[in-house]
Amino acid sequence: MAAALQTLGGGIGITLHWIAFTPTIEQQATEEQKKKWLKLAQDVAIVGAYAQTEMGHGTFVRGLETTATYDPSTQEFVINSPTLTSTKWWPGGLGKTANHATVMAQLYTRGKCYGPHNFMVQIRSLENHQPCPGVTLGDIGPKMESNGNDNGFARFDHVRIPRENMLMKFARVEADGTYVQPPSSKLAYSNMVYLRGTFVMSAAQALASATTIAVRYSCVRRQSEMKPGEPEPQILEYQTQQYKLFPQLAAAYAFWFASWFMTQQHGSITGSMEKGDMSGLAELHALSAGLKSYTTAVTARGIDVCRMACGGHGYSHASGLPALFGGAAALCTAEGENTVMMLQTARYLVKCFAQSQAGKRLTGTVAYLSAVQPSPVAGNRNMSDLGTLVAAFQHRAARMVRHAAMQMQGEMQKGKAREDAWNSCSVLLIKAAEAHVHSFVVRNFAETVQTVEVDESVRAVLTSLCQLYSLYGITEHAGDFLKDGYLTGRDIDAASSHLSAMLARVRPDAVALVDAFDLHDKILRSVLGRYDGRVYEHLYEWAKKSPLNKSEVHESYYKYLQPFLKSNRAKL
Ligand SMILES: CCCCCCCC/C=C\CCCCCCCCC/C=C/C(=O)SCCNC(=O)CCNC(=O)[C@H](O)C(C)(C)COP(=O)(O)OP(=O)(O)OC[C@H]1O[C@@H](n2cnc3c(N)ncnc32)[C@H](O)[C@@H]1OP(=O)(O)O
Numbered sequence: 001m002a003a004a005l006q007t008l009g010g011g012i013g014i015t016l017h018w019i020a021f022t023p024t025i026e027q028q029a030t031e032e033q034k035k036k037w038l039k040l041a042q043d044v045a046i047v048g049a050y051a052q053t054e055m056g057h058g059t060f061v062r063g064l065e066t067t068a069t070y071d072p073s074t075q076e077f078v079i080n081s082p083t084l085t086s087t088k089w090w091p092g093g094l095g096k097t098a099n100h101a102t103v104m105a106q107l108y109t110r111g112k113c114y115g116p117h118n119f120m121v122q123i124r125s126l127e128n129h130q131p132c133p134g135v136t137l138g139d140i141g142p143k144m145e146s147n148g149n150d151n152g153f154a155r156f157d158h159v160r161i162p163r164e165n166m167l168m169k170f171a172r173v174e175a176d177g178t179y180v181q182p183p184s185s186k187l188a189y190s191n192m193v194y195l196r197g198t199f200v201m202s203a204a205q206a207l208a209s210a211t212t213i214a215v216r217y218s219c220v221r222r223q224s225e226m227k228p229g230e231p232e233p234q235i236l237e238y239q240t241q242q243y244k245l246f247p248q249l250a251a252a253y254a255f256w257f258a259s260w261f262m263t264q265q266h267g268s269i270t271g272s273m274e275k276g277d278m279s280g281l282a283e284l285h286a287l288s289a290g291l292k293s294y295t296t297a298v299t300a301r302g303i304d305v306c307r308m309a310c311g312g313h314g315y316s317h318a319s320g321l322p323a324l325f326g327g328a329a330a331l332c333t334a335e336g337e338n339t340v341m342m343l344q345t346a347r348y349l350v351k352c353f354a355q356s357q358a359g360k361r362l363t364g365t366v367a368y369l370s371a372v373q374p375s376p377v378a379g380n381r382n383m384s385d386l387g388t389l390v391a392a393f394q395h396r397a398a399r400m401v402r403h404a405a406m407q408m409q410g411e412m413q414k415g416k417a418r419e420d421a422w423n424s425c426s427v428l429l430i431k432a433a434e435a436h437v438h439s440f441v442v443r444n445f446a447e448t449v450q451t452v453e454v455d456e457s458v459r460a461v462l463t464s465l466c467q468l469y470s471l472y473g474i475t476e477h478a479g480d481f482l483k484d485g486y487l488t489g490r491d492i493d494a495a496s497s498h499l500s501a502m503l504a505r506v507r508p509d510a511v512a513l514v515d516a517f518d519l520h521d522k523i524l525r526s527v528l529g530r531y532d533g534r535v536y537e538h539l540y541e542w543a544k545k546s547p548l549n550k551s552e553v554h555e556s557y558y559k560y561l562q563p564f565l566k567s568n569r570a571k572l
Pocket residue numbers: 001002003005006009010011016019020050052053058059060061062092146186189190192193198199202203205206281282285323324326327328330331333334335336337340344347348
């Protein structure tokens with residue numbers, strides 16, 4: 001799916017139909033409702049949008065203003081946008097493409113508000129595509145990227161829908177207006193958890209694409225002299241170029257492996273939830289929110305590193321890198337803004353820390369929080385050993401979680417309300433949550449490479465890449481590891497020299513490692529990243545297709561430049 005979207009240049013009007021509307025029916029509709037809508041959606045007999053965000057609220061879902069008020073006399077819900085800021089704003093495909101939408105609205109029944117719930121609303125006629133009565137629709141205008149997608153707005157003026165259009169797999173409203181509670185109020189958000197998981201895969205795909213482009217181009221591009229009189233080397237021979245690109249390449253692999261874990265975890269926890277066991281929901285939410293935030297942020301930064309590593313040609317759309325950057329930037333904001341998502345992970349970690357302090361043995365992705373010793377024993381560590389590197393990341397994360405949680409406790413003991421203490425510690429909390437996710441990605445990478453069975457040499461290359469990823473993380477965040485003396489200055493120096501060795505070790509396999517992503521030219525859409533390496537010929541062909549080259553003398557010359565030059569010359 002991610003590859004298909006990339007081929008389509010970051011999405012079209014129907015993208016959200018596939019990635020959000022149809023999965024929402026799958027996850028939140030009853031069996032009866034699925035019979036009615038799922039096949040229509042799967043066969044694209046209807047086209048849907050996921051309409052949650054409003055002009056005034058995106059992050060704070062509980063603050064949404066759209067209302068769905070139950071009228072028992074007709075057994076209908078009345079969908080209404082009471083204010084300008086309640087206008088649905090941003091949903092992909094909502095502007096011009098969709099004829100249905102799942103609309104998130106505050107549910108009112110018997111005079112009481114029960115919070116945000118999902119409703120199926122027809123927004124355009126199936127006959128002539130005109131907006132349905134009471135619905136005002138439009139496109140929100142050009143964006144940084146993804147302009148093939150008509151992100152739209154919608155206002156509802158007391159639009160009536162049948163009671164059965166509330167997606168009722170979890171919560172229900174009976175015909176007489178009685179509200180039946182879901183097993184967990186957060187199940188209305190289950191589709192967001194799913195989508196955040198898919199964003200981890202999208203981030204991996206985007207970073208894999210950028211590194212494929214930059215590594216291939218760095219083998220075609222030759223510049224400067226390494227040794228006087230010798231031919232210009234491929235720019236990938238420069239250690240600084242390797243230092244820019246190989247950590248991004250390693251991160252792309254790490255994120256693929258993390259996304260596999262996420263998919264498997266999502267399947268197993270939602271499977272248990274189907275059987276009524278909600279115990280895994282909190283961890284699933286914390287992991288998907290944190291991974292979505294971490295991987296998309298690193299990817300956006302990494303794509304820009306790849307762009308700069310391609311010099312001037314990287315700045316051209318011919319490279320494909322600006323489009324990838326725009327796509328990754330969208331992933332940072334959509335489906336839960338990254339800071340807000342990382343704070344959700346921090347919230348879970350603080351709770352887990354408190355449980356661990358109270359003597360509970362933690363399990364799953366946070367088990368290490370109870371296992372790590374607060375007082376480290378310093379010593380000369382073997383910085384080329386993967387086990388040592390994983391332990392260092394876990395120690396760093398555990399220390400930072402403890403520090404943030406204790407700081408918060410301290411603020412509260414000084415009399416601050418919990419919410420104020422949270423806000424004044426939120427920078428520490430974010431950093432702690434990032435360290436936790438980073439440590440998870442490192443551990444998962446290390447565990448995954450150990451399972452490679454096909455070929456000893458493949459395992460060896462992936463192990464080097466994993467070491468490179470870990471060592472880069474340690475040298476980039478050296479202060480965090482040095483702070484309590486867990487690593488010494490000598491350990492950091494050793495990490496730096498191992499990192500240099502890893503750059504040299506990965507170099508001969510770099511092209512094979514990007515080719516292994518198996519990204520076809522049609523998906524990459526990059527002149528610089530072509531599989532055949534014929535960059536310069538195609539750069540020239542690409543430029544010739546610029547709309548400005550359609551005529552030899554552009555019309556703007558006759559309209560503006562010629563009279564301007566003429567008048568300037570006349571003044572001489
Ligand atoms: C996509 C494929 C692209 C492929 C690309 C490949 C290459 C790239 C190239 C080009 C690509 C360009 C593509 C661009 C495509 C973009 C597609 C965009 C699609 C976007 C869709 C959307 O954005 S839909 C709208 C999404 N909106 C959000 O996510 C809103 C975020 N806000 C929230 O989720 C909540 O409001 C928030 C969690 C912030 C707070 O909720 P609240 O109810 O207030 O809860 P709170 O009081 O804080 O906590 C209470 C309690 O509940 C727990 N909790 C919260 N959420 C959940 C949950 N989801 N599940 C479980 N539990 C949850 C929370 O932790 C608390 O627990 P306790 O601590 O009390 O125990």
